[in-house]
Amino acid sequence: MSSRILRPVRAGRRTPQPRSTAPLGMRLPLVAAAVAAAGLTVACGPSSQPVGAASPSAVAPSSSALPAGTESASASGSPSAEASPTAPASSSASAAAPAGSSPAPSRTQSTSAAPKPPRTSAAPAPARIPGPGYDSSADAQKLIDAALSAAKADGRMVLLDFGANWCGNCKAADKVFAQPQTAAILGASYHLVKVDIGGNSSANSALLRKYSPSGGTYKMPVLVVVTPSGAVRTDTHATGNPALTADGINSFLRQWAS
Numbered sequence: 001m002s003s004r005i006l007r008p009v010r011a012g013r014r015t016p017q018p019r020s021t022a023p024l025g026m027r028l029p030l031v032a033a034a035v036a037a038a039g040l041t042v043a044c045g046p047s048s049q050p051v052g053a054a055s056p057s058a059v060a061p062s063s064s065a066l067p068a069g070t071e072s073a074s075a076s077g078s079p080s081a082e083a084s085p086t087a088p089a090s091s092s093a094s095a096a097a098p099a100g101s102s103p104a105p106s107r108t109q110s111t112s113a114a115p116k117p118p119r120t121s122a123a124p125a126p127a128r129i130p131g132p133g134y135d136s137s138a139d140a141q142k143l144i145d146a147a148l149s150a151a152k153a154d155g156r157m158v159l160l161d162f163g164a165n166w167c168g169n170c171k172a173a174d175k176v177f178a179q180p181q182t183a184a185i186l187g188a189s190y191h192l193v194k195v196d197i198g199g200n201s202s203a204n205s206a207l208l209r210k211y212s213p214s215g216g217t218y219k220m221p222v223l224v225v226v227t228p229s230g231a232v233r234t235d236t237h238a239t240g241n242p243a244l245t246a247d248g249i250n251s252f253l254r255q256w257a258s
Helices: 002-012 024-043 089-096 140-154 168-177 180-189 202-211 246-255
Strands: 157-163 190-196 222-226 232-235
Touching: 140 157, 140 190, 140 202, 157 168, 157 202, 168 180, 168 246, 180 190, 180 246, 190 202, 202 222
Parallel strands: 157 190
Antiparallel strands: 157 222, 222 232
């Protein structure tokens, strides 16, 4: 009786499955696939490094590991720096310059030309000085007009000398005009016109009254300084003659030269 009860129990017990007898070579791919899946999970998960930080595996090798004469591309930021390590610095600087800008001058090139000697304008030639005495046959009005025209061109004054050949004071003034220092002042600053009023020329007498209108008795010589525009600056008939010496006439000429 007891043997009959035990039999069903033994018959209903599940017998354990035998271990897989698959060879080791078939199980290795499964293990590798599981390891790869675990690695993907770690790589796609949250990173402990700050945003923008390069992965240790992405860090460029140190410049000391590069061959001599080459430049690290990560330092220059351009692969062309490594492609042409021997390119001169001037070519890269000119390539970086904006279009239309003028290149910087070379250090070996002179930045300034040799200084040129200053231009000096030649001094005008001295004006012609008439000889002593008075020409009674000369056209005094024509001479005055020519002197005024020349004065407008060169800025000199016009000196009118009214006198006579028989006047002793006029001869004394002529001697001073012939002296080198006085002649130099006259030639540099005046156009001298001599007008004869010792004869019977009504035209010359009219010119005297035109430039010395105060009238009365004239003490010769009458020296009148006229500007290029024809205005009278001084009249010795009104002011009195200077001393008829070199010092007196030179002082008078310098005073009214400008």
